[in-house]
Amino acid sequence: MKWLVIVACLIASNNFAQIRQFSGVVKQKDSNELLAGITIQLIETGEYTKTNQLGEFQFNGVLLEKVSIRCVGYGFESQVLFVDLTRNQNLEVLLVEKHLDLEEVTISSGIQMERNSNPFHIETRKLSELNGIVNTNIGEALAKIPGVYQSSLGNGISKPVIRGLQGMRVVSLINGLRIEGQQWGGDHGMGMAELGIGSVEVIKGPASLLYGADALGGVIYYADELYAPTNSNSLNVQTVYNSNTNGGVGRFLYKQSGKKLRWLLGGSYGNNADFQLPNKKYAQNSRFSEAVVKAAVSWNWRSNVSHLRYSYNHVVSGIPGHTHDTIINPLDFQVDIQRRQQTIPAQFFDNHYLSFENKYFKKKNEISVLLGQTLNQLTEYDEKVTIPGIQMNLWNTIANVKWNRELNNKMKLLSGLQSMFQQNRNGQSGTEQLLPNSFTSDFGIFSNWLFEMNNWNFQAGVRYDVRMLKTLETFKGNAPLTRIYHSPNLALGAVYSKKMLVLRTNLSSGFRAPHPSELLANGFHHGALRYEIGDINLKAEKALQLDVTAEIRNEHVSLIMNPFSNLISNFIYIQPADSVINGLPVFYYRQMNQVLFYGSDLGIHYHPHFAHNLHLETTFSWIKTIASSSQGISLIPPARLLTSLRYEFKWGKKVQLKDVLVQNTLVAKQDEVALNETPSPFYNVLNASLTILIDGKSPFTMQLGCKNLLNAQFIDHLSRLKNIEMPNPGRNIYLSLSFNLSNNFKIK
């Protein structure tokens, strides 16, 4: 109620924005040629328009005094301009033909800022960029980002791994709303689909300053696609067919924008049968289906912009590796017939994400309020088709306030309050309980200073968090408990940025309170194929990371080196015991004093002068650990070399061959393993695709590609199916068709 009053006051209060007109023209820098179809976006409000045939654009209406403008056009380097509309209402934007486009704006840092001015290295990728080779799920797309991997359970369940850390140690957000989906379980899906997602940002390492407890490994921040340009509507329809699973996905996204009101509505449905292995057999019960609905509406007030967003996804995913035999033969899970009909064991996920965000602008202040509600319903059927084994409902309520104040031209201050209230309730029908009914509350307060001096940008922030965990019942012999964890955190960073050189370094800390599953587990976890036993005396983990980035670039080459070290104290891990209960191995949650994660991400993007249509991009990521215990740390990703070679064509007029992409992933062997963990050999996967564009009033894009072209047989070190020796999918030929309809309204 209190929040509603605050929001109402913000909306009703006096404003600072005025009715203004603002126009401009976009030209090519060298030739002065007028550029049509360039997207001009007001970053603060998300409104955008496109230049007409004369390169002109115009915004009318209520506009802020100072605006940030992003100019983006295919084949040109994007530009971000900061404009004072009281002084300049007619802009001339000069765009340079694209060689390497590295100027990007980050939003996950709490303040809209250029990537190169940010003391913290943030990986920003458009989803379309990650989909150069079509992905089966969003986790597979994320695994193309340096330092990011996926831990998968077949095709249906994929979870992100950042610098060797996963599960509760990776926090995911969509448009600022924290996604809570029982992510402590390696077999529990992420609850995120590609529909309507425009870009993704990854913060690697502890990020407690802005996102509170848990993010020791990092943060994945999904941002929605932009709405349609002002006074227009658009419809995008896409379908993808995968030969390997004899399935695919169909999506649509409709967008409409007026002068003040913008909205979108989308849906998708995907269905995949058991995936095919390189030996032509099929992975039994690896089938999955997913239905998604998404809606959003946004409106501009005089000095506010508001967003109301809702999305729902429903996933049914089979769990391979189920048997009643006491002696397991992995070959029993590889079958001759591909099936689609759902059987058990299977997981059913339902995720609801509802959020309301209001940004209020006044002079040099921006106040943002985010209220959100999520519900994750997880039902797992293990032994019976009508009686669930596990049934859990996780409610999560969020209320965040951020205040961004420009103190002067050189200094900004970002402060905020964050709160989260979480309730886990077991359903009545479940025969087993992995977690007790429990309540968790989080409160955090932070302040972050940003200072600019010549080519330097500095950032310093402090934060204090308190988490309270309360179980609401006696659980497996443990009386109801209340635990309070609290921790101060800090982040310090500096970046030196010139045209050809960016040097940045930062120090950040984080903390993670133990999850009820780690404290109190005592039961079968069929999805993970183990019997888990918790430890009620576990302490909170604390992390401290030093991260250094050096970027050297010219017109044709960009080099990046990003070494890091992340020291985690009181590290919680799961240790296999030498015993079995009802056929499943027993695992204990344990804690070791310290673990040092260290490694580096290296990248090169080469765009030769003699072949302007050629792009060669290579990234190399490696990570090592030093543990205070001889147990070692399990599930550490092996070194990975990812190389993409893309050639852009300009062939054809009506039917254009757009590009050809060849992508190779070389993964080194992993022989530094934990106790009772087996090593994994190296493997190499080759993917290729070609894209054809049929131009016209409704552009139609066709992509034909092949994943695992050489049908390599391998088991990824992080695959949850490694314990049943199930290889990753074999060759997959896919076809993706996509068409766009768009229409500009007549302005009365």
Place this chain on the structure above:
Amino acid sequence: MKRTIMTSVLALFSVVVLSSCNKNKCHECHYDKAGAEIELGEFCGQALEDLEALGTYTDSTGTYTVHCHEH
């Protein structure tokens, strides 16, 4: 024309999603006896729920755990 396409896409999506909600209420059930699967036939709806709630099948030789899924 565009309205027709939009309506068609929405209708198609609704049909696909709604049809996917048609849960399979019938399952073949069996029990394991002396290393062999003994088929009990197809059970649906309440009969299926009752059989799984009971969890066992008893014949002249003994009581056995019932399974209503492939493995």
